[in-house]
Amino acid sequence: MQRRSFMAGAAALGLAAPASLRAQARTEIQFWHAMPGVLGEVVAEQVRRFNASQPAVTVVPSFKGGYTDTMTGAIAAWRAGNAPHIVQVFEVGTATMMAAGPAIRPVHELLGENGVALDPKRYLAGVRGYYSDTKGRLISMPFNSSSAIMFLNLDAFAKAGLSTTDLPRTWAQLRQASEKLKAAGATPVPMTTSWPTWVMFEQMAAMHDVPFATLANGFEGLGTELRLTGPLFVKQVEYLLAAQKDGLFRYGGRDNAADGLFVAGEAAISFMSSSLRSRLEKEAKFKWAAVPLPYHDDLTKSPKNGVIGGASLWTLTARNRTPAEYKAVAAYFQFISEAEQDLWWHKSTGYVPITLAGYEKARAEGYYAQNPGADAAIIQLSRAEPTPNSMGFRLGGMVEIRNIIQEELEKALQGQQGATQALESANRRGNVVLRNFEKANKA
Amino acid sequence: MERKTVFEGKLLPCLLVAPQLLVTILFFFWPAGQAVWFAFLRQDAFGIRTSFVGLENFQDLFADPLYLETLRNTLVFAAGVSLIALTVALLLAVMADRQIRGAGLYRILLVWPYAIAPAVAAVLWIFLFHPQIGLLGRALNEAGLPFDYKLNGTQAMLVVILAAAWKQVSYNFIFFLAGLQSIPKSVLEAAAIDGARPAYRFWTVTFPLLSPTTFFLLVVNLVYAFFETFGVIDALTKGGPARATETLIYRAYIDGRVNLDLGMSSAQSVVLMLVVILLTAVQFRFIERRVHY
Known part of the structure; x- marks a missing residue:
């Protein structure tokens, strides 16, 4: 009996070792969000889809309370030197985040450094404008917009x-x-x-x-x-x-x-x-x-x-952050900007699609004909x-x-x-x- | 008179108080010191740009007519909460102190609300007072009495006072009950033999003998109303409408955590700290006096 449990333990250890090695090989990204209940589950599902879609990055989403709590929590974490990689900040916090020079990595810089080409024009005008600087470069990543x-x-x-x-x-x-x-x-x-x-x-x-x-x-x-x-x-x-x-x-x-x-x-x-x-x-x-x-x-x-209202995703800096981690963040941003993912997000949350391609896809499959009024916000925004x-x-x-x-x-x-x-x-x-x-x- | 244990040497006593001191320094003195220091600074939310501004935060604070209004609100709120919580608790304690069937059950039920989290308590009050979905709010409106605490400041104040007082009644009740039970029966019997009626006995014998308890509870209730009612206000009114229910502690929270103005919020914390020190001093003086009672 005793020996059997010892064997079982050894077997478990043996299995665990390669698994943890595998996990180490993947870059882990902390993602703090403010989406409660059903919306939080959609965020978790989106992250699962991303994690399963590629071998290099594991995004770990955590719900941190309402918008205010999430933002102040992330700021406190940055001050303490261990900020999450990605934080969701509501639109009215945009000016505060933008003024925080060394604390943030603007999205256009992040994407440029990592060779990810995302044309700002792919995002809906009303969404893009809110999160861009005066030169039209994206500072934060559009996420949930209404x-x-x-x-x-x-x-x-x-x-x-x-x-x-x-x-x-x-x-x-x-x-x-x-x-x-x-x-x-x-x-x-x-x-x-x-x-x-x-x-x-x-x-x-x-x-x-x-x-x-x-x-x-x-x-x-x-x-x-x-x-x-x-x-x-x-x-x-x-x-x-x-x-x-x-x-x-x-x-x-x-x-x-x-x-x-x-x-x-x-x-x-x-x-x-x-x-x-x-x-x-x-x-x-x-x-x-x-x-x-x-x-x-x-x-x-x-x-x-x-x-618009809603929130966007900000990339935060930290002293010990590696280029691989920034690259992983860029990969996640690229994933959620794909028309297919955006369409899924739009339909599962009720938020407007952030990309034009996502909107066109929804229209092409007759989503707005079946759900009249679901495009009222999009019409108003564009x-x-x-x-x-x-x-x-x-x-x-x-x-x-x-x-x-x-x-x-x-x-x-x-x-x-x-x-x-x-x-x-x-x-x-x-x-x-x-x-x-x-x-x-x-x- | 007092029993004293004397330790030999200095090392052991120092070692014994060290954990307590460490906790106090780490979790009380350090943050408090930081708040005092921040009160003299102006900084952005991330603390990237910080400059020393002397007393400017305090000047701004006391030049703000809204802060003085908040101070007035806090006094009204604290007085209302203490008055209601004390009188209701005293009444209930006197009732529960009598010889009645199932007294134990009453006592348990009366202590119950103390175990409810402030936010949950506030939700219960919303179900009562909400002008459209609340039982009482709806009934009042249907009876032709316009009741809308979301827009009427006086009604909002009344609702938060009631909700906050209700939470505190249980605490006061326990102390009053204990106080009543420690009053010697012989004194009351003597008064009864002298022909004093129950109400007269209460005001001339019981109430004066309860005064140390009452005074202690008054201080505790004021501290509660000043510092521990954040949850109730946040869940019920968020300080509104038009700041009618904003108390000092709520304003410090809003300025620090929502508006991300740490300098201003710290200055307010320092003001609040002075209030606590004052209340604590009063309480200690009183407890010292009670020893001689």
């Missing part, structure tokens, strides 16, 4: 006698639809919104080709200043305040706190991330439509592209050539600025201040954040 779009409860529309095919496209049309929805009592409240800052300020500025901040929304330098007191933003906030006053709009909280209102059928109109599609397919007990965000037709007849106002945002302390805008908007919705005053306060406080960031990041 956009904010409008979701409509078609059952409620039918109940209010509204058309379910000719859907509202402008804010004025939405106002009329809301009034009818209210009169018919189709849902407890006609309209709400998720991501108040992203939808009502960032997306609206891009679509109407209006600056959110100077110096091309910060792309051209740290000296950028907010432009939140402009007429578009006043109009937008006043629109919301008037709608709230007339019982047409209800504030559902910060970030994505209002998602549930639409999903539960409490609100008939909402503006949410396009990645909410999969949740609606599972949970919504009504017919719904996903269409591009509305615009003000007295300000523009042809809205520009919207901006319907115009990005202008300096619609490329994206490169503002230091963007998380803080978003929260400041939300706070001042909340104060206005509480009735403590008017639209102009809210925007002036947000502008002033946001500029303090920008100046502090500028001071901290100037050598």
Whole structure:
């Protein structure tokens, strides 16, 4: 008995030795991500596919909590000298990461050094612009991108006698639809919104080709200043305040706190991330439509592209990092940029495809004909050539600025201040954040 | 009076306290010292560019009207939490102290909430108070009372105070119950024989005899409200709406971890450290006095 277990142990050791040797021959890459639940499983599956596709690299994915936790965790790890090779950082952290010179390895450098040729043009314009420098070179790797779009409860529309095919496209049309929805009592409240800052300020500025901040929304330098007191933003906030006053709009909280209102059928109109599609397919007990965000037709007849949300992958440096490790990271980036992989990612997550080829493939196989509205975000992102106002945002302390805008908007919705005053306060406080960031990041 | 063990020489006693000292230095003094040092620096998130700015962080902090508002919020919050947690716990302890069937079961049930993680507790409160999905929130709105803690600052403050106080009631309850049980029965009987009615007996005999416990708990509750309610606030309101429920500790977290402004966050930690030192000093003075009780 004893001898048998000893033999078994020896056999196990004998087997284990070559296995660990094999593992050593593969370069191990740490990948920290912020994708919970089902999305996390898709990331793990993507990594498995990559690991199985080649003999040299093993990517090890680890879930590190929400976007904020993942980013601060990676920064702390870098300061301690053992950063992960790849970290997923949300789009509003882009300026902070870009300012971190020696801590990051820009994607165009990484690919160039390792002889991987990836033309930036292969990525969707709206995606590429957000993560490129002013020379159009990619700094981080596009990964999960979404956009904010409008979701409509078609059952409620039918109940209010509204058309379910000719859907509202402008804010004025939405106002009329809301009034009818209210009169018919189709849902407890006609309209709400998720991501108040992203939808009502960032997306609206891009679509109407209006600056959110100077110096091309910060792309051209740290000296950028907010432009939140402009007429578009006043109009937008006043629109919301008037709608709230007339019982047409209800504030559902910060970030994505209002998602549930639409999903539960409490609100008939909402503006949410396009990645909410999969949740609606599972949970919504009504017919719904996903269409591009509305615009003000007295300000523009042809809205520009919207901006993305989501996150990108950053390559971090470390003292003892070898060229082989960087090469392995480049190989992974190359893999996820393949049209085939991108298509799979797009369909399994509900995020937009990051490459044009992935999008074309999905269209060719009739994916959007079977899933109407699944391309609303893509249409919105690529319907115009990005202008300096619609490329994206490169503002230091963007998380803080978003929260400041939300706070001042909340104060206005509480009735403590008017639209102009809210925007002036947000502008002033946001500029303090920008100046502090500028001071901290100037050598 | 006190029993003292005297060690020979210096080596052994030093060796015996060394592990404790090491832990304290490594996990308390070092990070605290670092926070103090960071409070005088300005640096980017990665710590690549660092410059010494003297007292600038503190100047910015106290020149910020929002920080003073946060201070006011914290005082309202701490006072509310302590008041509710203490009175409810005292009431429950007095009730559970009587001769009732199944007293043990009541006591266990009352201590239970203390074992629940703050974030879980907050989720339970969301199920109660959420204006659309919460039991109570829905009922209030249907009864024609507009209730929306996501937009109404006063209501939000009320909700976080209730949630935070509820967690602390159990802790206070244990101490009050122990305090009540250590009051000599003879004193109460003497008062009863003199004709004092129960309520009168409580206010003139029981309550004064409980005062050391009450005072100790007051300090503990204030410390709790100041420093340990992060989870409840983060899960329920995230400091909103419009900063109505932002406390000092929550602001330090937001500035440091979310906004990545370590200098500002450290300056706030130093301010908080001074508050802890003050509260601890008060508590120690009190405990010293209790020895003579």
